[in-house]
Amino acid sequence: MPASYAYLGPEGTFTEVALRTLPEVATRELIPYVSVQSALDAVRAGEAEAAFVPIENSVEGGITATLDELVAGTPLMIYREVLLSITFALLVRPGTRLSEVKTVTAHPAAQPQVRNWLKKHLPDVVWESAASNADGARLVQEGRYDAAFAGEFAAARYGLEALETGIHDAENAQTRFVLVGRPARPAAPTGADKTSIVVWQRDDHPGGLRDLLGEFATRGVNLMLLQSRPTGAGIGNYCFCIDAEGHIADRRVAETLTGLKRVCLQVRFLGSYPRADAGPAEVRKPLPGTSDEEFASAADWVTRCQDGRF
Amino acid sequence: MPASYAYLGPEGTFTEVALRTLPEVATRELIPYVSVQSALDAVRAGEAEAAFVPIENSVEGGITATLDELVAGTPLMIYREVLLSITFALLVRPGTRLSEVKTVTAHPAAQPQVRNWLKKHLPDVVWESAASNADGARLVQEGRYDAAFAGEFAAARYGLEALETGIHDAENAQTRFVLVGRPARPAAPTGADKTSIVVWQRDDHPGGLRDLLGEFATRGVNLMLLQSRPTGAGIGNYCFCIDAEGHIADRRVAETLTGLKRVCLQVRFLGSYPRADAGPAEVRKPLPGTSDEEFASAADWVTRCQDGRF
Secondary structure, eight states: OOOEEEEESSTTSHHHHHHTTSGGGGGSEEEEESSHHHHHHHHHTTSSSEEEEEEEETTTEEOHHHHHHHHSSSOOEEEEEEEEEOOEEEEESTTOOGGGOOEEEEOGGGHHHHHHHHHHHOTTOEEEEOSSHHHHHHHHHTTSSSEEEEOTTHHHHTTOEEEEEEEOSSTTOEEEEEEEESOOOOOOOOSSEEEEEEEEESSOOTTHHHHHHHHHHHTTOOEEEEEEEEOSSSTTOEEEEEEEESOTTSHHHHHHHHHHHHHEEEEEEEEEEEOSSOOGGGSOOOOTTOSHHHHHHHHHHHHHHHHTOO | OOOEEEEESSTTSHHHHHHTTSGGGGGSEEEEESSHHHHHHHHHTTSSSEEEEEEEETTTEEOHHHHHHHHSSSOOEEEEEEEEEOOEEEEESTTOOGGGOOEEEEOGGGHHHHHHHHHHHOTTOEEEEOSSHHHHHHHHHTTSSSEEEEOTTHHHHTTOEEEEEEEOSSTTOEEEEEEEESOOOOOOOOSSEEEEEEEEESSOOTTHHHHHHHHHHHTTOOEEEEEEEEOSSSTTOEEEEEEEESOTTSHHHHHHHHHHHHHEEEEEEEEEEEOSSOOGGGSOOOOTTOSHHHHHHHHHHHHHHHHTOO
């Protein structure tokens, strides 16, 4: 059996398209799962080497099913991320004209992205939600609906044709996917990395979140995502899913995590991995005083002061 | 020649009284100097082992002559501090009655402390400043003035008697003195220590001082003194003399100094030494997450995350 990657199925969704951008999938068996939870559980159980799931959407924000799975249960780690631009095609059975489309379907998450297009081009159409965009395409193939919003790539798989492509209400709509595995040593820094963590604060006090953000600011670490998630302990009890610029091997990131670990009730490390949105040349330089070299020379200075040599 | 301590003279001032509270003075030659600068220069030149000078007054604040000497020139280090309660006696030649006192003298720094007493008891008296309180007592001995404000201990030395003792406008008026030497390894932590530094910020920007204070707050280090001093580079250019709770051997203090060294233009370490105001039992415990043990275990956790072992 080859090493396998689990992913959020079914086949023919944006998730599969994003997954297939990873070079190593050529040597992996790709196995669709019906939910984020079942895909991640396959990794936890050792049935899959890794799982590929959506985690953040530029229109809707953090994908709570994935965040909640990473926050709780047996720890997992993120090793890769993929950004995919999301535009929809209107798929119909071959020969169908736009004026003949009376019913459309898609996953509910597609709706905010196609709402304006529908209002303009098909104001009287009836919307029915599908379990996934691929499933919607299948239902059109079966004649249940006249048209489906899905990725253009789904047309060939379901014997449909695209009446219209490039449909999106928000410019630059993107979904971020992550490849999640069991904990192991993170890949070495590339110079354009991010670090994901979850933190639970020790107590609820005025300025608590500001103090938490101070841990990052003091070390010159920029935040990329701050998403609060209920802890399940009642209204007002939240933990924070945080993505920060840099790699845990960077001294500014390591000291930030050390500070958070000291002052927070709990911190979960979710991984340091290459950024999909920027290469090393595009990443901002560390703020003055926050490079590895400056950390090292400042620590040397304090050691000399401790010895009275200065 | 025995090891010698320089001190701010002349003999018979509060400085000498404070100096004589240090146990080791029994085996030291004590040499008065005419100014803080000359006493500290004697240390820099190797003519004295250490110098004992006032540095902070609970009524007037930081003593700028001392701060400015520590801020500039060849680096020196503080090894000890002494707190002395300052109350004045009104010294007269034996037999003088209060109604006969028409002129009084003392060092100008004594004036704010005796002003209310004078207004009440000697409203019409003429004040003449002296170079020091001890010098004022000597001038009374010589008949130049009728009375001098000085420490009660000065009476015997100048053949005077105290018409009144315990004179002070502010309750708990205290002066803090420091023993300053050439840089060497600080004494080991006692559990009730303070650390003195001078910092010059990298640039002038909104929130600059708050960022600087964030370096302390993030590591749970409490400030005991923050005194701005002009850098000499023009109006608005200041450095900061800072006393903080804790010892440079404490991890929270060491990390704070490392952070300041990284982000500030310059940091001067002035020493870690026992607090005169509190013993170990009276010192507040480190804030949650800021003890040496918590720093160590948090650093261990980050190392495990870097290795993927958690």
